[in-house]
Amino acid sequence: MGIAETYSRGRRFAVDRPGAILLVLVAVLLFGDLLVGLATGRTAFSEVGSLLWDGLMRGLVIGLAGIGLSMTYSILNFANFAHGDYITAGAFSGWATTYLFAGLGRADIGSLLLVGAGGSVFGGALGIGITGTPFAVIAGLVVAGVFAIALSLAVDRVIFRPIRDQDGITLLITSIGVAFALRYMMQFVFGSDVRGTTAQPPSLSLYFVDGAIRINMHDLTLVVVAGGLMLGVHLLLQRTKLGKAMRAMADNEDLARVTGIPTERVVRSVWIIGGGLTGVAGYMFVLWKGTLGFNDGWLLLLLIFAAVILGGIGSIYGAIAGGLVIGLTASLSVLWIPSAFARAAAFVVMILILLVKPSGLFSGRATA
Amino acid sequence: MSSDATDANDVTAATDSTPDVAGDELLRVRNLDAGYGDLQILTDVDMDVHDGEYVTIVGPNGAGKSTLMKSVFGLTAHMGGTVTFEGEDITGLRPEEIIHEGIGYVPQNDNVFATLTVQENLEMGAYILDDVPQDALDMVFDRFPILRERRDQKAGTMSGGQQQMLAMGRALMLDPSLLLLDEPSAGLAPDLVEEMFDKIDEINDAGTAILMVEQNAKEALRRCDRGYVLANGENRYVDSGDKLLNDEQVRRDFLGG
Numbered sequence: 001m002g003i004a005e006t007y008s009r010g011r012r013f014a015v016d017r018p019g020a021i022l023l024v025l026v027a028v029l030l031f032g033d034l035l036v037g038l039a040t041g042r043t044a045f046s047e048v049g050s051l052l053w054d055g056l057m058r059g060l061v062i063g064l065a066g067i068g069l070s071m072t073y074s075i076l077n078f079a080n081f082a083h084g085d086y087i088t089a090g091a092f093s094g095w096a097t098t099y100l101f102a103g104l105g106r107a108d109i110g111s112l113l114l115v116g117a118g119g120s121v122f123g124g125a126l127g128i129g130i131t132g133t134p135f136a137v138i139a140g141l142v143v144a145g146v147f148a149i150a151l152s153l154a155v156d157r158v159i160f161r162p163i164r165d166q167d168g169i170t171l172l173i174t175s176i177g178v179a180f181a182l183r184y185m186m187q188f189v190f191g192s193d194v195r196g197t198t199a200q201p202p203s204l205s206l207y208f209v210d211g212a213i214r215i216n217m218h219d220l221t222l223v224v225v226a227g228g229l230m231l232g233v234h235l236l237l238q239r240t241k242l243g244k245a246m247r248a249m250a251d252n253e254d255l256a257r258v259t260g261i262p263t264e265r266v267v268r269s270v271w272i273i274g275g276g277l278t279g280v281a282g283y284m285f286v287l288w289k290g291t292l293g294f295n296d297g298w299l300l301l302l303l304i305f306a307a308v309i310l311g312g313i314g315s316i317y318g319a320i321a322g323g324l325v326i327g328l329t330a331s332l333s334v335l336w337i338p339s340a341f342a343r344a345a346a347f348v349v350m351i352l353i354l355l356v357k358p359s360g361l362f363s364g365r366a367t368a
Numbered sequence: 369m370s371s372d373a374t375d376a377n378d379v380t381a382a383t384d385s386t387p388d389v390a391g392d393e394l395l396r397v398r399n400l401d402a403g404y405g406d407l408q409i410l411t412d413v414d415m416d417v418h419d420g421e422y423v424t425i426v427g428p429n430g431a432g433k434s435t436l437m438k439s440v441f442g443l444t445a446h447m448g449g450t451v452t453f454e455g456e457d458i459t460g461l462r463p464e465e466i467i468h469e470g471i472g473y474v475p476q477n478d479n480v481f482a483t484l485t486v487q488e489n490l491e492m493g494a495y496i497l498d499d500v501p502q503d504a505l506d507m508v509f510d511r512f513p514i515l516r517e518r519r520d521q522k523a524g525t526m527s528g529g530q531q532q533m534l535a536m537g538r539a540l541m542l543d544p545s546l547l548l549l550d551e552p553s554a555g556l557a558p559d560l561v562e563e564m565f566d567k568i569d570e571i572n573d574a575g576t577a578i579l580m581v582e583q584n585a586k587e588a589l590r591r592c593d594r595g596y597v598l599a600n601g602e603n604r605y606v607d608s609g610d611k612l613l614n615d616e617q618v619r620r621d622f623l624g625g
Contacts, residue, residue, distance in 0.1 A: 248492050251481040258475060260467040260496045
């Protein structure tokens with residue numbers, strides 16, 4: 001009886017959800033391959049550990065950058081394609097500040113403000129890093145946040161607010177236009193070369209079974225900043241009056257209005273908080289990877305969208321969880337496939353998860 | 369519909385007849401024209417609510433009952449006439465301004481924040497105040513004990529009747545002098561309908577004036593002080609609830625015999 005029942009239930013599941021079965025099979029295969037690799041010494045434990053750490057770092061960057069996107073989506077009801085270029089804009093403004101503070105007196109101010117455009121100054125030569133120039137880095141972090149806030153408020157004021165009552169497609173296409181305008185404005189000002197921004201940060205090696213996992217100071221900075229901000233957003237949404245109003249508005253905007261919640265002010269707060277997080281994410285992204293180019297945010301945006309959709313679009317917690325899944329997938333995929341396909345692997349995982357859970361990991365929870 | 373209208377027009381002139389009036393005038397609607405976008409729904413509607421009074425608006429589907437209520441709360445396009453509250457002209461004000469005047473509004477559908485807890489829903493009701501008023505919260509919890517029991521539950525997981533009570537509780541957080549209720553019994557199980565009307569009686573007895581739109585016209589008229597019958601976006605009848613209930617014409621045309 002019990003066995004028959006289990007069998008028939010299993011059969012029904014297999015018939016209903018062939019995709020899920022296939023997914024589990026593939027996962028088991030990949031995991032088995034990994035175990036064999038580890039057992040035979042083909043793959044080092046420390047290599048897997050390093051990839052895990054790297055994936056976690058990517059995940060934090062993507063998750064942090066995704067919060068702002070998810071917020072604007074859930075509360076303003078549109079997918080802001082300009083988000084990636086807010087990231088880049090935050091990064092450039094922050095790094096111009098960092099260069100200025102770190103290199104004042106050692107290079108001319110123009111080259112510093114242009115973040116060494118055309119190879120005029122090198123971040124490595126200025127010894128930039130959280131340990132070498134902590135003040136310059138913190139100042140840059142703050143400026144990146146503030147500049148992204150100012151930018152998103154200004155763009156909202158001039159471009160999005162007049163068409164807020166239009167449908168989502170109009171807003172979306174407009175935001176793509178904003179994205180292109182911002183991106184090529186930055187290319188015009190800062191040039192199109194990708195520059196190195198940091199000196200080699202000091203790192204510590206953690207011994208792990210058969211080798212070492214290297215963790216550098218910028219990784220740790222990222223963990224502290226991203227973790228702190230994520231916790232802060234959580235407390236804001238759950239504990240404060242403004243946060244509750246944001247969730248209320250994401251839940252039911254018409255009701256929020258008849259309840260007396262000043263919706264326009266909440267919208268402004270969303271741009272401020274989302275913009276600040278986005279700018280900081282851009283700065284941290286560049287601090288962590290050590291290079292900066294005008295395309296950075298745009299390229300990251302695809303992964304951010306993947307993370308946000310995977311997590312359940314509109315959910316802050318979904319954005320964080322989705323970011324970690326995407327980051328870890330992109331990093332760990334190199335165990336099985338060439339690293340050039342890492343991004344593709346992240347999207348494949350997104351598609352697979354959505355096939356099984358179409359509304360995302362944290363669907364139906366709105367912002368909360 | 370049009371034959372109804374001609375029948376009814378020569379029966380009672382609705383304007384300005386305010387029988388059995390309790391307190392001072394609270395809400396005064398005069399010659400109101402309103403609608404949505406370019407579509408006009410209300411034509412030349414008059415209505416009064418006095419301090420502590422219980423007024424219902426009944427009428428056939430599409431008569432403009434909800435539209436009239438929404439117009440009072442600034443949710444429609446204003447096309448003419450005036451709305452006065454406590455002697456102050458509130459015509460054309462936005463909902464977030466009107467809520468400051470002491471009017472609370474409970475919409476018919478989607479009237480709770482489903483993903484927020486019961487307590488958070490109530491807190492949102494008092495958003496315009498600097499702090500959550502503890503006495504108002506206690507008052508709502510005393511009025512609806514089920515809400516105290518479920519204060520940490522997500523509103524979306526509660527039953528329809530409980531959600532309706534939460535919606536009312538939220539509107540009561542600012543202790544309004546006038547509460548607008550749009551079809552409070554809609555979608556409730558029959559035994560809950562009775563309970564809901566009892567709660568509304570209690571709220572009214574505590575001194576809050578009620579302006580209510582109801583499908584359940586007979587029960588609403590039985591309970592209220594005064595009723596307005598609306599048809600085709602115009603006033604048809606106004607009288608005490610009992611008199612409307614017993615009026616031959618009203619019974620035949622609007623209450624189904």
